[in-house]
Amino acid sequence: MRRTATTPVVLPSEQSKHPFKKQRPVNFKVRLTQFDLSNPDTSNDTFRGFYTLFWIAMGFYIIQSLVRCYEQEGILLGLGFFRLLSKDGWILLISDLLMVIASLVWSVFYAKMILLQYLPHNHYIQWAIQFSFLAISIAWTFYRQWPWVQSGFFTMHTIVMMMKMHSYISLNGDLAIKYRRYRQLKASDDEKHEEELDFLRSELVHGKTRYPNNISISNYLDYLMIPSLVYWMEYPRTEKIRVWYVFEKAIATLGSFLMLYVTTERYILPKLYNPDMSEPRVILELLFPFMLNYLFIFYIIFECILNAFAELSKFADRNFYDDWWNSVSYDEFARKWNKPVHQWLLRHVYAQSIDSFQLSKANAIFVTFLTSSIFHELVLIIVTKKFRLYMFVIQMLQLPMMMMGRLPFFRQRFWLGNLLFWLSMFLGPPLIGILYCREAFWAVRS
Numbered sequence: 001m002r003r004t005a006t007t008p009v010v011l012p013s014e015q016s017k018h019p020f021k022k023q024r025p026v027n028f029k030v031r032l033t034q035f036d037l038s039n040p041d042t043s044n045d046t047f048r049g050f051y052t053l054f055w056i057a058m059g060f061y062i063i064q065s066l067v068r069c070y071e072q073e074g075i076l077l078g079l080g081f082f083r084l085l086s087k088d089g090w091i092l093l094i095s096d097l098l099m100v101i102a103s104l105v106w107s108v109f110y111a112k113m114i115l116l117q118y119l120p121h122n123h124y125i126q127w128a129i130q131f132s133f134l135a136i137s138i139a140w141t142f143y144r145q146w147p148w149v150q151s152g153f154f155t156m157h158t159i160v161m162m163m164k165m166h167s168y169i170s171l172n173g174d175l176a177i178k179y180r181r182y183r184q185l186k187a188s189d190d191e192k193h194e195e196e197l198d199f200l201r202s203e204l205v206h207g208k209t210r211y212p213n214n215i216s217i218s219n220y221l222d223y224l225m226i227p228s229l230v231y232w233m234e235y236p237r238t239e240k241i242r243v244w245y246v247f248e249k250a251i252a253t254l255g256s257f258l259m260l261y262v263t264t265e266r267y268i269l270p271k272l273y274n275p276d277m278s279e280p281r282v283i284l285e286l287l288f289p290f291m292l293n294y295l296f297i298f299y300i301i302f303e304c305i306l307n308a309f310a311e312l313s314k315f316a317d318r319n320f321y322d323d324w325w326n327s328v329s330y331d332e333f334a335r336k337w338n339k340p341v342h343q344w345l346l347r348h349v350y351a352q353s354i355d356s357f358q359l360s361k362a363n364a365i366f367v368t369f370l371t372s373s374i375f376h377e378l379v380l381i382i383v384t385k386k387f388r389l390y391m392f393v394i395q396m397l398q399l400p401m402m403m404m405g406r407l408p409f410f411r412q413r414f415w416l417g418n419l420l421f422w423l424s425m426f427l428g429p430p431l432i433g434i435l436y437c438r439e440a441f442w443a444v445r446s
Contacts, residue, residue: 020178023203024351026343028228030236031319035303038245058259065262081265084147092150096157099137103161104220106133111172111215117180121173123356130162141382148383148437155382159375160229163344167231168223170348175211178203207234225313227306227320229344236316249308253300260296263289272437283434290433291426302338328417329405330398330424345372369399380436390435394428 032039035051042048066076106129113119137158141151182200185193204211214233223231267289271282302320310318322336335342349371353364373395380391401424404410410417 020181020199020203021355022199023174024347026230026232026347028232028236028317030316033303033307033318033320034323035299036307036318037248062259062262065266069266077262078265081261081269085149087147088144088150091144092146092154095140095144096154099154099158100161100224103133103165104217104224107165107168108215108217108220110169111176114169114173114176115179115212115215121169121176126166126169126173130165133165134158134162138382142385152379152383155379159379163229163341163348164223164231166348167229167344168220171231171233172211172215175204179211206232209233222313225309226315227309227313227340228315228317229340230347237314238311238316239314241311241314245311246308249304249311253304253308256296256300256304260293260300263292263296268293272434283431286434287426287431290429294425294429306340326418327421328410328414329402329421331402331405333421333425334398334402341372366399369396384436386436388436391432394432 032041034042036042042051045051069078070076110119110126110129114121119125138155141154144150146154178200182197182204185197185200211233219233226235228235268286271277271285274282277285298321306320307318309315320339322339324333324336327333327336345368350364350368353359353367354361359367373392376395377389377392381387405417405420410420
């Protein structure tokens with residue numbers, strides 16, 4: 001069991017001995033994702049044949065789509081979506097690189113200034129800087145007038161960098177205060193502070209890494225490569241980089257993206273552009289394609305890309321998701337679907353709300369969902385250039401749905417809870433995508 005300083009908690013036995021708060025425990029350990037072929041549990045899973053069947057079916061799905069496209073249009077695959085994806089590509093790449101460099105330089109600089117006492121470790125200053133960072137990126141997105149794919153990617157990556165910055169500064173800021181106190185006590189050479197010294201010494205060391213040796217460009221670059229939004233001075237590591245594993249994930253990413261591309265080009269965009277099709281008919285036609293893309297995006301991000309970055313950085317804790325498909329309520333889904341974001345929200349929003357602002361657990365849950373909903377809606381506002389709040393409302397509706405899912409009637413009937421979960425998942429995200437995308441596409445055409 002390890003610790004993190006981002007959301008401290010006071011132990012009763014320590015309250016009277018020193019004013020510092022012990023770091024909350026964090027459980028980084030060696031784990032593999034459930035769909036990873038190198039996971040020994042996967043080869044013993046009783047449903048492993050369905051995994052094989054799914055990819056065989058997707059292979060025939062692609063072949064069938066390409067044949068139909070050739071028969072109807074004389075080409076294997078249209079390039080309309082590709083032209084949309086590639087527009088202003090070099091500017092997007094350079095902008096994204098500069099944004100990442102800016103986050104790196106500022107985070108290390110601010111951590112150094114806190115250590116040297118040139119700047120205070122103040123939550124409000126930290127938030128102001130991070131939101132300014134986000135605002136500049138959003139302004140650049142509007143200035144470039146990027147299509148929805150580019151603007152969505154750049155905004156989401158900016159939010160990820162902002163979350164990493166926040167976790168990095170939160171931990172190092174807390175450790176800087178403890179480090180100054182540790183040096184004062186060491187200089188005084190007073191034996192009555194020996195217990196406090198032992199406490200501070202344990203807080204300043206994570207594995208083989210000791211604060212402030214971690215405040216460096218190289219350490220932050222390593223943190224950027226690691227697929228975790230929660231900063232820690234030392235993570236569990238693998239012994240070596242498996243080149244074949246990275247190659248396997250790269251091929252899986254390309255193959256999955258091809259399926260996503262075919263689905264979008266052949267079954268989504270034509271329906272969105274069709275002026276003769278009514279809204280209910282569009283929704284009916286696009287439910288399956290949107291659900292397929294939802295699953296492809298999940299697989300590309302959480303199984304392929306994050307695992308590839310984990311392998312390149314030798315990051316051993318690859319618990320990026322749990323069995324969210326077995327969820328019987330939305331609170332279970334929130335815990336299992338996107339583990340890196342869930343862990344960040346748990347430490348930096350939920351626990352921080354309780355520790356710093358003395359909120360109740362119920363109010364902290366509300367603030368956590370509110371924060372998540374605001375960021376989701378922000379991305380869609382930037383993508384569509386319209387203020388509609390569809391996503392925000394549906395996200396916040398998860399709170400009463402969570403309460404309903406906890407009722408014994410649903411808890412005692414797994415199949416019913418899971419049925420309602422999948423119906424909402426099947427209808428919710430595709431419906432949101434249809435509402436936003438159809439309006440955005442028609443705005444572009446008009």
